[in-house]
Amino acid sequence: MSEQSPENGPENSGEQVPVLECRNLSISYFVRAGEIPAVIDFNLKLMPGEAHGVVGESGCGKSTVALAIMQYLGQNGRIVGGELLFNGRDMRTMSEEELRDLRGSKIAMVYQEPMASLNPAMKIGEQLAEVPVYHENVSMEEALARAHEMLANVNLPDPARIMDSYPHQISGGQQQRVVIAMALLSNPSLLLLDEPTTALDVTVEAGIVELIKEISAKFGTSMIYISHNLGLILETCDRITVMYSGEAVEVGDIDTVFNNMRHPYTRGLFASIPLPGADKNAHPLVAIPGQLPLPHQRPKGCNFGPRCQFFDEARCDYGMIPMDKVDTGSEHYVRCSKWSEIDWDATRPKADERPPVEPGDVVLRVDDLTKHYEIEDSALFVLGGGETKTVKANEELNFIAREAETVAIVGESGCGKSTFAKVLMGLEEATEGEVVLGNLDLANLPVDKRDAKTIAKLQMVFQNPFDTLNPSHTVGGQIARVIRKFGVETDKDKVQDRVNELLDIVKLPRDFAKRRPRQLSGGQKQRVGIARAFAGNPEVVIADEPVSALDVSVQAAVTELLMDIQREHRTTLLFISHDLSVVRYLADRIVVMYLGKIMEQGTTDEIFAPPYHPYTEALLSAVPIADTHIEKRKVLLTGELPSPSNPPKGCPFSTRCPYVIEGLCETREPPLRRMADGHQIACHLDEITLKDMKPVISVPDEKASEPAE
């Protein structure tokens, strides 16, 4: 990264001893079925002050590498080959004592779930002070003073208050900052970060990423950053290792790998993520065909072979493919026997262009929809009790959705999108307002009072593929139930035909009907979930983050599938998401929500270009984009998301807004400004200020936005 101070940079450290070096490291797990190789022939050289990203899909072995470095492989995991050198010493020869000394003082790790790393029964100050007391034998006072200082270093406001809190009393973002502070307290020379921001909201994530960058500049700590998100790696790291099915397939400097990738898998990965150049009509995503092989079913030769378009029999399926140096100048290696023969410009994966779909009549109209929850205050000992509190989950939502249109609802946790979905589906009744589908008001019509036709018109695709299907019933049985319930077909054979037809639509083999969900992968389960939603020929489908829990290469396939079905059936799609990259790719119109209120709505182009609502601006800036050519303006939010049960008076965003107007935003609700036909912004800033905003993401012209070769 450019922030890297030159004396710490990898280019000047030729004679330095690497902090960590993995040489042909192989790790296996031993289970009842025998040995399962988790990581094979892994090489990594981490120089002091360098940040190295490890990227790959689930099951590729990236976390196993981190655990091996910590020597935490557990009972059944073992390093079966190669060397693991820390500051030039082989960690495998160290005694338990030495290792214990090393962990926590020289090597520290930050995990995905901050709450799992903190002791819920101890105050944060005590937990932090434990580190220097244990590792350096300093006095308690000094340890507490250091903890205080470190909390200030990780940009936590009011460190004294945080020191005196228990972990559950602070927010997720603050918890993760505390965990990072704890890791840094012993001044480690190596920091391992395993998906440190995956559990956090986008705007909070942006703050943590900024902090991680600061740390490497300020403390010169070497870092290994494990993530599935290429955009995050680009923002934080100098070098990158791409892993696939237990092997590193490509290693190199960030710029080299991002722009001159030389492994078909890396390129497939980039083609399947929605970069700003992608568009659902002109440049659809290209999914990698096939599936990640299970560790005990890996093919011979190249693990990626069966999914690779350049696969050559007798060459790619034979023996072990070694890492090969690429002639791009820097230390760039790739595990592909054909990289030098492939014409990397001519064979760029490209899907067919599709004609844009013209939206039809208005199908769904949401008018002033408001949903309040009354919650009983549990302060029993307050005399006169029974005080109720109102949670304003949805406040005056207004928007429309047309036939065959995709409307994205964007917002972070607590923005009220789940409540909105519940009202729409008839599981909650609206406090006020209307939701009109066709010409029927659904706002106060619970699901048991709706007729089968109305229910069938409005279906949902869920977020979590592991939760969306009942594990006890067969896939076919669950789809068939929907068909019968909605009265699409009643005859046994015809129901079976319709199940088969739906499986065809979602591109699953017909014999999957007899399978149980546990025999399916995450992506396949999500396809069944889509088939179930489309079983009753719905007019409107609500998709609640349908791809966010899936691996990158699978995400593209499921997104494309959803788009295809929508195109064919002219379904209206309400796409709930926090991921603006996906939304930009597939949405026609976007509704941005914050704490139950609509902040901004308009067409996709209007949302992504100024004028912005200040929240939209921050959200756009927060989303990591895996493209080295994109220039992003930094808009960092301070503060935390307020609780929906106690939202700020006036504008809900006023507590975090960089443009806040003292005395106005906190007290008065913002007016709705109509910037263009259909483009609305709820903000106190006047139109001129809004129109003066600079674009957050500047995409160079169309040609250059594609990786230059």
Added chain:
Amino acid sequence: MSATADAPLPAPSLLARLSQPRTLILLLALMWIPLVIYVMFGHMFEDSRDYVLIPAVPATLLLYVLAMRAWWESKIAVIGATLVFFWMFIAVVVPFLPLIDPNQPIAPFTLPFSEKKDIFFWLGTDFKGRDMLSRALWGCQRVIVWGVTATLVAYIVGTAFGLIAGYLGGWWDEIISFLANILLSFPVMVLFILILNYLGQSGFNIVIAVTFASAPAVMRIVRGLALDIKSRDYVFAAQTRGEHPIWIMVVELLPNVRGPIIVDACLRLGYTTVAITTLTFLGLGLQPPDPDWGLMIKEAANTALIFKFSYMLIVPALSVSSLILGFNLMADGLREMSLRD
């Protein structure tokens, strides 16, 4: 013979086909219903009584083979199932065994492995001169039938209330949980004695007593599981489809609470067996003269104080322990296997 012509059919696939849930239920019914008819309503059949049990014999053996095949990986479950199926098998074949009538007094206080009146007594006789071996083997019938029936009823009631309390929540939950807490606050024995004294002493009333004592605990387990499952997306999907709450409880929730319930049921079968034996021991349960382990222990309680005659106590006590141990080991094995994957 056509049966031998079909024989080349590969054995594993036959067993695999028999392991289908439908055939398993059929086999269990084939084993269980004759036994229940025999023990509970046997007096209606008089002489033809023994023939009722004939279909249960092959069903029991087949189920044992299937259990061995399915649970082979867990040695604990194999030992447990072997103990349980040993007693199950004895229960269904005991009328066909060449045993002395268990109620016929022959030679009082005969020691084990000795001969009296030209009869060799393997396990001796009790104070009335009845054959201990015969009584111990016959005794398993009543314990198994009433124990399993009582547990089954307790589970059906407990699961139903647990699903209602967990899924519907609100007032349903408040009322059901409150009643369960009241029942749980009684010492089990006090509850048993109260119910059996009030309703009279019979096998069916034992079932009612065990239901009152066990169902609240079962209900709490199921309620907890239901609370977890009801927030899953597939339940949400069923709700948004407009499914009736009863349908959701039976089809979406019930199959997914099955696993933990089966494990707990095996453990609870052990408790129930103890409870029934204890009740009989106290004179509150099944009535003499038909053999029953609890009854045997009760009858031996006085005489067995003399060391020489302690076998009268040891034989029924070991029998009941081996059955309970079997249930507990089976539960352990099943839990172990469910944790593995």
